[in-house]
Amino acid sequence: MGDHTIDLTVNGTTHSIDVEARMTLADALREECGLTGTHLGCEHGVCGACTVLMDGQPVRACLVFAVQCEGVEISTVEGLARDGQLHPLQQAFWDHHGLQCGFCTPGFLMLAVGALAENPDPSDEEMIEILSSNLCRCTGYQNIVKAVKAAAEHMRS
Amino acid sequence: MKSVGSSIRRREDPALLTGRSRFTADLTSETLAVAFVRSPVARGIITGVEAPPETLVFTSEDLTGVGSIEPVLHRPDYVRIPQPLLARGRVNFVGEPVAVVVAGSRARAEDLAEQTFVDIEMEEPMLGAEVAYSAVRTHPGSVSNVVVEGAMSTGDVDRCFAEAAEVVEISIRSRRQNAFPLEARGAVATFDPVDGRITLHASTQMPHVLRTAIADLVDMPESDLRVVAPAVGGGFGQKMALPSEYAVLVWLARHLESSVSWIEDRRENFMSSFHSRDQTYVVRAAFDAGGRMQALDGDLACDVGAYSCFPVTWGVEPLMAMGELPGPYDVQHYRVRSIGVTTNTCPMSPYRGVSRPVLTLAMERLMDVAARRMGMDPLELRRANLVSTFPYRSATGVVYDEGSYVQSMDEAARHVDLTGFRARQEVLRREGRCIGIGFSVFSERTGYGTPTFAARSMEITPGYEVVDLSMDPSGRVELRIGASPHGQGLVTTLSQLVADELGLEPVDVRVIHGDTDRTPYGWGTFASRSMVICGGASQLAAQAMAGRIRSIAGSMLEASPADIVLDGGKAVVAGTDQGAAIGDIARLAHHQSHRLEPGAEPGLHARASYDPAGTFSNACHVAVVEVDVETGHVTVERFVVVEDAGLLVNPMIVDGQIAGGVTQGIANALFEEIVYDQSGNILTTSLLDYLPPTVSEIPAIEIHHLETITDASITGAKGLGEGGTIGAPAAVLNAISDALSHLGVEVFEMPATPERVRAAIRRAEEVVRG
Numbered sequence: 056m057g058d059h060t061i062d063l064t065v066n067g068t069t070h071s072i073d074v075e076a077r078m079t080l081a082d083a084l085r086e087e088c089g090l091t092g093t094h095l096g097c098e099h100g101v102c103g104a105c106t107v108l109m110d111g112q113p114v115r116a117c118l119v120f121a122v123q124c125e126g127v128e129i130s131t132v133e134g135l136a137r138d139g140q141l142h143p144l145q146q147a148f149w150d151h152h153g154l155q156c157g158f159c160t161p162g163f164l165m166l167a168v169g170a171l172a173e174n175p176d177p178s179d180e181e182m183i184e185i186l187s188s189n190l191c192r193c194t195g196y197q198n199i200v201k202a203v204k205a206a207a208e209h210m211r212s
Numbered sequence: 213m214k215s216v217g218s219s220i221r222r223r224e225d226p227a228l229l230t231g232r233s234r235f236t237a238d239l240t241s242e243t244l245a246v247a248f249v250r251s252p253v254a255r256g257i258i259t260g261v262e263a264p265p266e267t268l269v270f271t272s273e274d275l276t277g278v279g280s281i282e283p284v285l286h287r288p289d290y291v292r293i294p295q296p297l298l299a300r301g302r303v304n305f306v307g308e309p310v311a312v313v314v315a316g317s318r319a320r321a322e323d324l325a326e327q328t329f330v331d332i333e334m335e336e337p338m339l340g341a342e343v344a345y346s347a348v349r350t351h352p353g354s355v356s357n358v359v360v361e362g363a364m365s366t367g368d369v370d371r372c373f374a375e376a377a378e379v380v381e382i383s384i385r386s387r388r389q390n391a392f393p394l395e396a397r398g399a400v401a402t403f404d405p406v407d408g409r410i411t412l413h414a415s416t417q418m419p420h421v422l423r424t425a426i427a428d429l430v431d432m433p434e435s436d437l438r439v440v441a442p443a444v445g446g447g448f449g450q451k452m453a454l455p456s457e458y459a460v461l462v463w464l465a466r467h468l469e470s471s472v473s474w475i476e477d478r479r480e481n482f483m484s485s486f487h488s489r490d491q492t493y494v495v496r497a498a499f500d501a502g503g504r505m506q507a508l509d510g511d512l513a514c515d516v517g518a519y520s521c522f523p524v525t526w527g528v529e530p531l532m533a534m535g536e537l538p539g540p541y542d543v544q545h546y547r548v549r550s551i552g553v554t555t556n557t558c559p560m561s562p563y564r565g566v567s568r569p570v571l572t573l574a575m576e577r578l579m580d581v582a583a584r585r586m587g588m589d590p591l592e593l594r595r596a597n598l599v600s601t602f603p604y605r606s607a608t609g610v611v612y613d614e615g616s617y618v619q620s621m622d623e624a625a626r627h628v629d630l631t632g633f634r635a636r637q638e639v640l641r642r643e644g645r646c647i648g649i650g651f652s653v654f655s656e657r658t659g660y661g662t663p664t665f666a667a668r669s670m671e672i673t674p675g676y677e678v679v680d681l682s683m684d685p686s687g688r689v690e691l692r693i694g695a696s697p698h699g700q701g702l703v704t705t706l707s708q709l710v711a712d713e714l715g716l717e718p719v720d721v722r723v724i725h726g727d728t729d730r731t732p733y734g735w736g737t738f739a740s741r742s743m744v745i746c747g748g749a750s751q752l753a754a755q756a757m758a759g760r761i762r763s764i765a766g767s768m769l770e771a772s773p774a775d776i777v778l779d780g781g782k783a784v785v786a787g788t789d790q791g792a793a794i795g796d797i798a799r800l801a802h803h804q805s806h807r808l809e810p811g812a813e814p815g816l817h818a819r820a821s822y823d824p825a826g827t828f829s830n831a832c833h834v835a836v837v838e839v840d841v842e843t844g845h846v847t848v849e850r851f852v853v854v855e856d857a858g859l860l861v862n863p864m865i866v867d868g869q870i871a872g873g874v875t876q877g878i879a880n881a882l883f884e885e886i887v888y889d890q891s892g893n894i895l896t897t898s899l900l901d902y903l904p905p906t907v908s909e910i911p912a913i914e915i916h917h918l919e920t921i922t923d924a925s926i927t928g929a930k931g932l933g934e935g936g937t938i939g940a941p942a943a944v945l946n947a948i949s950d951a952l953s954h955l956g957v958e959v960f961e962m963p964a965t966p967e968r969v970r971a972a973i974r975r976a977e978e979v980v981r982g
Contacts, residue, residue, distance in 0.1 A: 077319070091238035092231015094445070096394045097478040101899035104394060132231035145229040149221055152868050156699030157228030158235065158394045158445030187906040190899070192394045192446050193699050195871030196907035 061125045065090060066134030074121045080114075081105045083121035084131060092132040092161050096190065103189030106162040106169075107131050113169035113188075132161035135168065144168060147206035148199070155193030162189050167203045175211050213780070215708040215718050219864035222704045223718065233443040236398040236415045240318075240473040243400055246464065247321035248457060248474070249311040249328045250484060251303035254337035254556040254892025255350075258301060261311050263328040268314040270464070272300040278463055279429045281456060283522040284671035290527060291359035293351050293554065295519035297429070297456040297463070303332060304350070304518035305557050306894050307483030312460055314468070318475060337556035337892035341492060341513040350518070350554045359516065360527040360552040362534040366607045367545030369498075372507030376498035380582040385961040386570040386941075388490035388515070388886040391563040392904055395445020396481035399458045400473040401465035410465050411438045414458055417447040418736030419696055421672070422454060423728050425522055429459045430466065437462065441726035444698030448876070450486050451698075452738040453521040453561035482897045486561030487886055490515040491529065493574045495537070498545075503588050503596045507545035510537050510574075514567075516552040517559040523672040524562060526552050531668060533567040535608050539575050540617045540655040540830060541597045546607035556892050562738065564873065565656075565938040569880055572654045576942035577960060580650075580949060591625060594653055612655065613924040615830040616856045620918060621653050624832040624854040627916060633836070641954060646841055647849070648951025652833045652942035658857075658931025659744025659924075660826030676823035677746040678732040681710065681753040683761075683816035685802040687781070687795030689714065691753070692724045694734010695746035700933065701865040702742055706750050708861055709927065713754035714761070715778030715794060732819070740829070740931025743861060748822035748926045756818040764797050764808065827924035829932055831855035833874070833939035837947040841955075844969035846882055846948055848911050855935060856918035859928035863917070866932060871913045873936020879905050880937065881944035881962050956980065 057073035064070075065088055072087040081098075084090045084107070096104035098117045105116040108130035135142035141149065144167050154160040163186070170177070170185045177185060182200060191199060227233040249261070249269075263269040280294035299310045310330050315321035338350040344358050373379060399414035410432075416422050419439040427434040444451065457474055464472045476485065491514045498507040512533045516526035534550035579597075583590035595618055604612040628649065637647050657664070662675030680692040691710055695702060707721035714720075724730050734746070758778055765783035766773035775786050784791035798816055800807060805814035836850040853870055860866050883903040887895045896902040921928045941962050948969065949958045957976045961968055 075319070082319075085238070086241070089241075090231070091234070094235065094395070095237065096396075096445075097899050099478065099898055099900075102394065102478075132229075136230050141226070141229065148229055149225045152222065152864050154225060154228055155701070155868060155872060156394070156444065156446040157224070157233060158443075160228055161231050164229070183907055187908040190394065190904055190906060192392060192448075192876075192904065193872045194868060195873075195875035195913060196910050197871055197912050198868065200907060 059122050061122055063088065063121060063124055063129065065129045065131060076120065076122055078121045079117050080119040080121050080124055081116035084116060090131055090133050094158055094161055096159065103166060104159050104162040106165045106189065108165055108169050111169060111172055113166045130165065132164055135164060143209045144203065144206040147202040147209065151198045151202040151205060153194065153198045153202035159189060159191045163191065163199055171207050171210060175207060177207065214712050216712050216861050219862055220704065220708065220718060222701045223707065224701060224703050235395055235443045235445055236400060236413050237475045239400045239413050239442065240475065243471040243473040244314050244316065245318040245321045246461065246472050246474045247313050247318070247325035248309040249313060249325045249330060251299060251306060251308040251310055251330065251332065253303060253332050253334050254306050256303055256332040256334040258299060258303060258310065258330060258332055260331040261328065263313065264324060267324045267328065269311050269328060271311045272296050272298040275463055277431050281429065281454060281519065281522050283520050283525045285360070285525045285527050286669040286671065287360065289361040291354055291356060293354060293359065293520060295456065297460050306892055307480065307558060309456060312464065314464065314472060339555050339557065339888060339892055341515045341553040343555060344513065344551060344553045350556060357554055358551045359554045360530055362531050363549045364534065364608065365547040369507045369509055369545045369547040372498045372545045376506060377501040378499045378582065378586050379496065380499065380578060380585055381494065381496040382578055382581055382960060383492065383494045384574045384577060386489045386491045386573065387963060388487050389563060389880060389884050390482055390485065390487055390886055390902065391448035391450040393446030393448055393450055396476040396478055397451065397455055397485055398475040399461050400471070401461040402471040403465045403469055405469070409436050409438065410462055411440060412458065412462055413440045413442050415444050415451055416441050417452040417696055417698060417738050419726055419728050420694060420733050421523055421736060422458065425454045426459045426462050430463045432466065439728045441696050441698065447698050448564045449488070449562035449738060452736060453486050478899065479897045482886070482902060483894050484558060486521060487517060487558045488560050488563035489570060491567065491570045493570065495574045495578055497578055497582065499582060499586065503586060503593045505541060505543045505597045508538055508543045510548040512548065512550040514552050515555050515557065517555060517557045519559040521559050521561045523670065525670065526560060528562055529560060529567045533571050535610065536568060536657065537571045537575070538606060539572060540599055540653055541575065542599045542604070544607050557888060564876055565934045568656060568938040569877060569941050572652060572938050573942040573945060573962065576652045576946055580946050581958060591621060591651065594621060598653065612828045613922045614920050615655060615828050616918045616920050617653060617655065617830050620830055620832040620854045620856055621651065623916060623918070624651065624834050624852055627852050627854065627914065628834050646839045646951040648837055648839065648947040648949065650835045650943045650946025650950055652939045652946065654939045655828045655830040656740065656935050656938055657826045658740035658829050659824060660741070661745055661823035663823070663825040674735040676821050677734050677749045678819065678821040679746065679749045679753050680732050681757055681818045683757065683798045685799050687793070687798040688720050688722065690722045690724060691750055692731045693746050693750070694732050695742040696726045696736040697742060698737065700737065700742060700869065701862065705743060705861045705865060706747060709747055709751050710754040713751060713758050716781060740933040743929045744827060744925045744931050745822050745824060747929060748824065749820045751927050752820035752822060753818040756820060757816055760816060761794060761797055764801060765792055767809065768792050768797070822926065824924060827922050827930045829857040829930040829935055831935050831939055833943040835943035835947040837944060837951055839948055839951045839969060841973060844966035844973065846964060846969060848878055848944065851911050852914045854916045854918065855932065856920050857932035857935070858920060858922055858925060858930040860917060860919065861929055867915050869932055870915050870936045873934060874913050874940045875905065875910050877937040877940020878910060878944060881941040881964060883963055885963050
């Protein structure tokens with residue numbers, strides 16, 4: 056039993072959960088809310104696999120404590136598709152083979168969702184700068200770049 | 213409509229894109245968590261283990277009835293060293309598991325593990341391949357620190373060297389790597405109170421082999437263990453070796469009659485999962501005046517760590533290097549000696565390419581150095597020596613099937629416009645900028661089955677694949693395979709192959725993998741084998757089923773089976789509009805089986821196996837780099853691949869495998885290195901110290917295909933999972949050396965970090981200054 060009872064709002068649903076002060080947002084999402092789409096690749100804030108949005112901003116969920124997240128809107132990969140329709144970024148990753156093992160994919164998707172909301176039309180340099188936040192071990196990155204560019208274009212039109 | 217050859221989107225993706233896929237760590241609810249207490253020192257004698265009061269902790273002494281990991285090679289030079297699941301008496305590397313703690317949550321288990329102290333009488337660790345002939349044994353009482361020693365000699369090497377117009381010798385060094393799958397290892401052992409059976413969900417590339425190994429180790433009937441590989445977040449070889457931790461979990465689940473899980477953290481993964489590629493080669497070649505290589509002589513040493521990995525053993529790197537060193541070059545006078553040396557470091561397992569990135573580095577650096585020395589064009593020197601008539605029998609007795617070695621190089625040279633590049637290089641040099649170009653031509657034996665593995669004398673000889681194919685009454689098929697894909701897109705590509713044979717759509721084919729209860733015994737996915745071997749078996753099964761469908765359709769339609777064509781979900785009499793839906797034929801085979809010919813088996817099933825000797829893929833990689841002479845920093849500006857892996861089943865997936873492979877090769881060449889200090893402490897245990905590249909370091913990779921169709925693979929496809937990683941390091945190091953050639957700099961060590969490049973420049977400057 057945790058020391059703190061908090062309300063965690065994830066993808067519009069509020070979860071009332073008990074957590075220890077030391078529990079990370081990533082662990083709270085995975086273990087307390089049952090949302091295992093957010094993956095843990097390094098647990099020290101480098102790989103970005105656990106990237107989620109806090110009030111629209113991409114954050115490393117392994118570097119945020121759950122108790123810091125009361126009153127904040129959290130968005131995770133599980134909330135991207137609506138009514139059975141993939142989000143344009145999910146669709147673009149599918150169309151452009153932007154994933155292989157898929158372990159880093161939720162993190163890249165949330166990173167791109169947050170970044171494109173802030174800047175819908177990034178230059179090539181800005182795109183590389185944004186996507187260099189996260190690590191992928193399978194794809195060689197170019198298909199991720201292609202996918203995000205294609206989705207950005209689609210989302211602007 | 214044929215599906216093979218088209219870039220259909222992957223069927224694996226929707227679940228992965230929406231967060232619905234289940235990886236091992238997603239299956240831990242309702243389990244006890246374990247954490248391993250690991251050795252903080254490289255070598256010593258355990259004198260005690262002290263855990264906080266009331267901790268549920270187990271050490272080696274508690275693991276009753278449990279064996280040791282002890283894979284076998286039937287070679288006289290192979291030294292067997294048993295690896296206890298938990299350290300017994302001694303510790304042999306930093307990170308070796310000494311005890312295991314069980315608690316209600318992972319956090320609590322980790323707390324308790326951290327508070328558990330292991331008392332160790334420290335000893336001086338044995339580090340580096342230099343300890344090969346030390347009087348002190350890494351494993352006290354063992355016969356040698358050289359745990360595998362291969363040697364062979366063909367032709368008359370000494371005469372060739374005596375008569376050579378030019379003898380060129382180089383030494384190369386590859387520093388140790390971690391394959392770094394983004395998902396670290398992990399497993400969940402679920403105890404079933406009804407029948408006492410254990411289900412092990414594990415992040416693995418080889419579920420069936422894991423089941424055999426663990427059942428043997430913990431002395432349980434193999435049928436009482438089910439192994440499932442759920443979604444697996446990359447493996448690259450690190451997950452084709454047996455982790456002692458997985459076996460401990462199964463023992464715990466049986467002992468505690470409870471479900472237990474272990475999810476490795478990144479620090480553990482760097483420290484205690486498998487490493488690779490800690491190798492030093494000295495290679496010497498004798499050339500005649502025309503640049504023909506007359507003889508090749510290699511002295512190869514691999515640091516293979518503390519224990520022999522199961523099932524491929526610690527012979528895997530040295531013996532692969534020995535057998536394949538000549539690569540795509542025709543040289544019949546060949547002498548090689550290759551040793552594996554045990555040290556107090558993390559054990560090795562295969563990693564994408566297994567030694568071939570290093571041997572390709574050796575051969576391709578040799579070609580460039582020899583060309584410079586002999587005043588020849590490096591591509592012409594290669595042309596003089598590349599194998600160009602097929603089938604070709606190598607000095608080591610390996611038969612190369614049809615390939616396009618020279619053609620791939622010529623195509624690559626055309627794509628990069630070598631003349632234009634040299635002009636630009638001159639202009640930039642005058643401005644003080646150093647760009648360089650590097651070629652790497654290589655071949656890769658792929659898709660090899662037991663005929664080839666048998667030559668390695670492994671007690672456990674992998675190779676074949678078996679598939680079961682069945683059609684249900686609705687006309688949809690299920691393909692159950694022993695291969696175990698984890699990112700390669702095999703569900704998609706196999707369904708393309710099978711659908712084409714049966715006149716169906718890929719979506720009509722469900723591919724079941726990674727579950728020992730539901731799939732035929734197989735070897736898993738590694739060694740660029742799955743499309744060739746499992747794909748071959750799938751095609752054979754689909755052809756058998758297609759034959760059966762044509763036969764039934766023939767009787768239904770009163771036509772010869774030979775005239776029946778399967779297409780668009782129908783069996784049609786060729787040249788007519790007469791036909792039957794395949795679903796109706798399936799319905800008949802299941803529900804009206806009395807209408808089949810007398811004695812016919814009801815239903816529609818086919819089982820097939822395939823076990824080829826292997827087929828050689830080949831490629832030429834070209835890297836263009838810029839080197840900052842002041843800092844030693846290298847930027848890869850352009851990377852071109854001309855590859856030949858035969859038939860492209862799904863070109864999009866092929867390109868993805870190559871781009872990902874090249875990226876790991878560039879990482880090998882420039883960035884990634886596991887570092888130990890002199891006390892055997894590992895210094896690279898986070899992503900701040902170990903540096904996989906981000907998108908910023910990797911250029912767009914240009915890929916061009918040649919498609920030599922071989923008889924050595926029944927689908928016509930050759931393996932290609934590893935090629936990208938094999939060729940890239942040599943291309944990059946050749947490019948760095950080319951960029952700095954006017955300064956007399958050659959680089960022979962990877963990763964070519966800024967520090968190493970600067971050191972090479974300084975050495976060259978000292979030579980110039982005298």
